[in-house]
Amino acid sequence: MARSKKDIDFELNLLPVISLLAVCISFLLLTTAWVHIGSMDVSQALGDDKSEEKENPPSVWITFEDSNQISLVLKDAKDSPKTLRSVTLVGTTEGPDWDGVENYAKTLKEQMPDVKTALILPGETTPYSDLIRAMDELKKQDMKNIGITPL
Amino acid sequence: MVRQSVIERQLNQSPLKAQSPLNPEGGRRRRNLVSTLILTSLVDVFSILVIYLLMNTSASTEQLELQKDIQLPQAEQSHLLEPGLAVRVDKGHYFIKDEKVQLENLNERLAQVHEQLKEDDSERAKKMIIQADKTIPFHLLNPLVLAASQNGFEKISFAVLEAEVSQ
Numbered sequence: 001m002a003r004s005k006k007d008i009d010f011e012l013n014l015l016p017v018i019s020l021l022a023v024c025i026s027f028l029l030l031t032t033a034w035v036h037i038g039s040m041d042v043s044q045a046l047g048d049d050k051s052e053e054k055e056n057p058p059s060v061w062i063t064f065e066d067s068n069q070i071s072l073v074l075k076d077a078k079d080s081p082k083t084l085r086s087v088t089l090v091g092t093t094e095g096p097d098w099d100g101v102e103n104y105a106k107t108l109k110e111q112m113p114d115v116k117t118a119l120i121l122p123g124e125t126t127p128y129s130d131l132i133r134a135m136d137e138l139k140k141q142d143m144k145n146i147g148i149t150p151l
Numbered sequence: 152m153v154r155q156s157v158i159e160r161q162l163n164q165s166p167l168k169a170q171s172p173l174n175p176e177g178g179r180r181r182r183n184l185v186s187t188l189i190l191t192s193l194v195d196v197f198s199i200l201v202i203y204l205l206m207n208t209s210a211s212t213e214q215l216e217l218q219k220d221i222q223l224p225q226a227e228q229s230h231l232l233e234p235g236l237a238v239r240v241d242k243g244h245y246f247i248k249d250e251k252v253q254l255e256n257l258n259e260r261l262a263q264v265h266e267q268l269k270e271d272d273s274e275r276a277k278k279m280i281i282q283a284d285k286t287i288p289f290h291l292l293n294p295l296v297l298a299a300s301q302n303g304f305e306k307i308s309f310a311v312l313e314a315e316v317s318q
Contacts, residue, residue, distance in 0.1 A: 014190040028204035037215050038229025039280065039308035048289035112210035122289040129285035131292075132224040132311055133201045148307070151290060 020145065042146050048134050061142075062134055064126040067098035068096045072104050072136075074115070082113055096130060096138065105141040117145040124151060193236035215282060215310055216249075224285035235278030235308060236268060240291055254294060261298045276303075282310040 043050025058077035066069060074080050084107065089100035110113055120139045122131050135146055173228060216222075216297045238261075239246040245257055270274035279299045283292060298308050 014194055017194055018190060018197060021194065021201055025197060025202050025204065028201065028208070032204055032207050034207075035217060036313045037217070037232055038226065038311050038313045039222070039232045040226050040229055040311050042303070042307050042309070085217075124288060124290040126289040127285070128283055128289065128292060128309075129224040130286050131289060132226050132285070132309060136226040136228050136310075148296055150300070151293045 036072045040132060042135070042140070042148050057117050058112070058115045058118055060115060060147075061119045061121060062101075062138075064096075064123045064130065064134075066123065066125075067106040068092065068094075070101060071097050073099070074108075074112075077112060077115060084108055084111065088101075096133075098133060101134065101137050105137055105143070108142075109141040116143055117147075118143045119149060121149045122151075166253065186243060215280065218282075221282060221284045221311045222286075223310055226311040227316050228297045229313050231311070232280070233308070234275045235280040235306075236264060236304070237280045237282065237294055240281070240283040240287060240295070243291060243317065245295070249311065257294055258259050258298045262302045265302045265304065277307045277309055279304045280308045280310055 006119070007085065021065060056076045058080075061073045061075055063073070070089045072087045072089070074085050077085075087095050087100075087104055089097040089104075091097050093129070118130065120134055138146055174253075215232060218239070218241060221239070221241060237248060239249075245252045246256060247257075247260055247264055265276055279295070281292065282293055296307065
């Protein structure tokens with residue numbers, strides 16, 4: 001069968017493409033941050049006079065006590081279930097009972113979805129990692145306003 | 152005249168073909184050595200690398216210098232780092248923007264820096280970014296938390312490493 005004169009012999013020169021990609025890779029390798037640093041935000045009260053007039057929203061207070069014990073108390077919450085009003089979680093020598101904190105936060109979210117405020121009261125010897133873990137567990141359950149009380 | 156593509160031409164001239172007992176070239180032995188380099192796979196690899204590096208690029212504009220001795224805690228629910236005043240607690244010493252500050256002067260120095268930031272950049276003046284090792288007790292962070300609320304920092308951010316979401 002005779003070939004048509006309209007057949008096109010197409011050749012793609014890949015060398016410029018490879019050069020371009022090599023430059024892109026070099027640039028990105030030099031500028032990429034391999035360790036991603038994020039942030040956990042807490043809000044601080046600045047002592048506004050008007051705050052005395054406002055009604056306090058329902059909030060959960062998390063107190064770090066000695067021997068890895070954590071107490072969770074629900075404040076300013078009307079008609080709260082008895083099981084959520086005050087809970088004490090006993091930890092082990094390895095650390096606090098984080099599963100208990102997670103379960104409490106999940107139950108709180110299910111039964112009282114209006115509670116979006118939490119206040120963390122750390123102890124003097126509370127490790128920084130425990131503080132962050134507590135904040136993390138609360139944020140997982142959509143607690144938007146988290147504060148920390150100084151000693 | 153038969154038109155051939157580049158690849159077909161190179162295959163016809165390959166040394167292996169010249170070695171064949173059924174020599175299609177009519178007995179003529181050609182010693183032209185042409186090496187072919189298939190670039191398609193190289194382009195594929197480069198493209199994948201570029202795509203991976205582009206996806207890895209962080210959208211955060213704020214950069215924080217990590218210290219070797221400080222191991223940040225990990226958190227799953229972390230946000231992008233936003234502009235703020237970077238302070239650091241390193242082995243019991245306090246650093247405000249890499250300037251070492253004594254504990255007695257911490258409040259005063261933070262007030263000065265806060266005033267400067269308010270004049271220069273109002274966004275940075277509202278936030279304090281605390282960088283500390285995960286094992287330190289809270290009483291070392293307490294002066295910073297206190298000073299932040301006393302000097303008008305509305306938000307405190309704790310620098311953390313992003314952890315993978317557990318299922």
